[in-house]
Amino acid sequence: MLNQINTRNSMAQTKIYEYSAFGILIQSEILLPALSKKTTDSDQNAIYIKIGKVPENIKNEAPSLNKNICFSKTEFLFQVPEKIKIYVSNGSLVILETFNSRLDDVLLYFYSNGLAAALYQRGVIPFHVSGVFLNKNKVLLIAAKSGTGKSTTAINLQEKGYPVFTDDTAILHKKDNKVFATASYPMIRLWQKSFENQNLFDHNQKQRLLQDVEFNKYGFSFHNDFSQKEHEVLGIVFIEIGEEDIEINTLSKIEVTQQLINNTYRKYLVKGMQMEETQFRLISEIANTIPAYMAKRPINKETFGTFAGQIVSEICKKLV
Incomplete structure (x- = not known):
């Protein structure tokens, strides 16, 4: 009070x-x-x-x-x-x-x-996801551990005609047998190396983040293209580092459940605030409603453009 x-x-x-x-x-x-x-x-x-x-x-x-x-x-x-x-x-x-x-x-x-x-x-409960629009009202989410290439992949998908929906976080819920996502805020965060692997933003748009801590990480605003509305999620792709070749496979519901648990944002709060049941119920609803994929990009190879292109052909075009 x-x-x-x-x-x-x-x-x-x-x-x-x-x-x-x-x-x-x-x-x-x-x-x-x-x-x-x-x-x-x-x-x-x-x-x-x-x-x-x-x-x-x-x-x-x-x-x-x-x-x-x-x-x-x-x-x-x-x-x-x-x-x-x-x-x-x-x-x-x-x-x-x-x-x-x-x-x-x-x-x-x-x-x-x-x-x-x-x-x-x-x-x-928020999730550690980026996302792009597949059409005006529907989105594809992208989830991965920090440093795996989530934001860079989303940027490369934008370069191929899929506008940004959110970067890093979103909240999800199920309604009318569909999954909907609400974006966080209109800023994309890129490491210097990720910045060098894209052509969407130029140097003049850089906003330094966490001075003296993450001195080579930058923010890029997209306020004019940001939507505050919830949008239907048509699918989610999880990214991992693989071996020599790009691989894209459909995940089982059990695999999706585990991936969503791993990609819960600030997930230490789930247990500390005794929200395990809430998390399990939400993740089960998502896993049982939308298709999900595992996309692996080769280790030690600069394949972001090719990787995004394969996601477009094997996932984006099949979902719309």
């Missing part, structure tokens, strides 16, 4: 910027350039973002992942020493406390960790 009163008082005295992420209204005291401006008139169930002093401890804490992360079902406390602390409460309040860093240099920690914690506190 105290947090709600303080939030209302703060809103009355401070300029508020309104955005949307994962289809949720974000009301913020600070500029959040990676997010999309809101398109809804409702301010119910918003997530409120402010700068301030975060609590030193939380109540009823679950076993900590490490000394920099502790959380319960209703509170989340995260820190990068000497850079930023993030506190999330009840899926509705996020407090950012910075130290020796410029806010713009550490906002990615909020976009990734803070927003994910707020989703979990709301009972929503």
Whole structure:
């Protein structure tokens, strides 16, 4: 209750910027350039973002992942020493406390960790996926471990005529015997090597992320092409590093289930917040509804263009 009163008082005295992420209204005291401006008139169930002093401890804490992360079902406390602390409460309040860093240099920690914690506190499980549009209203999702080539593959698919839907995260749900996805926010993140393997963005569009930490990782905005609506998912392709040749195979429902478990975003929160049943039910619904594929690209070979082309011929064109 105290947090709600303080939030209302703060809103009355401070300029508020309104955005949307994962289809949720974000009301913020600070500029959040990676997010999309809101398109809804409702301010119910918003997530409120402010700068301030975060609590030193939380109540009823679950076993900590490490000394920099502790959380319960209703509170989340995260820190990068000497850079930023993030506190999330009840899926509705996020407090950012910075130290020796410029806010713009550490906002990615909020976009990734803070927003994910707020989703979990709301009972929503995000997935570690990128995605492209197969047509105006339907999408193909792409999932993989970090560094495997998920975003680069999505960029290469864009170059072949499939516009970006989301990068890195999305939330999924089943409705009317179909699976739907809602994108996170309009920013693509690429390592320098991935940037060199694409032709969609040029050097002038680079936005440096995590200064002095991930100095060769950059963000690229696509606000004009971003959709805040949910879209039907026609399929999902998981990417792994293979041997000498490109391989694409259809996965069984059991294999899809395991892959979705592995690609749950910030999945340590599932167990810590006792959401295993929610996760299993959602993943089972997805695995039983849409086709899924394993695409393996050769190790130590620059085959992204050919790899994306094979995904187009063996997956994209068959789904629409």
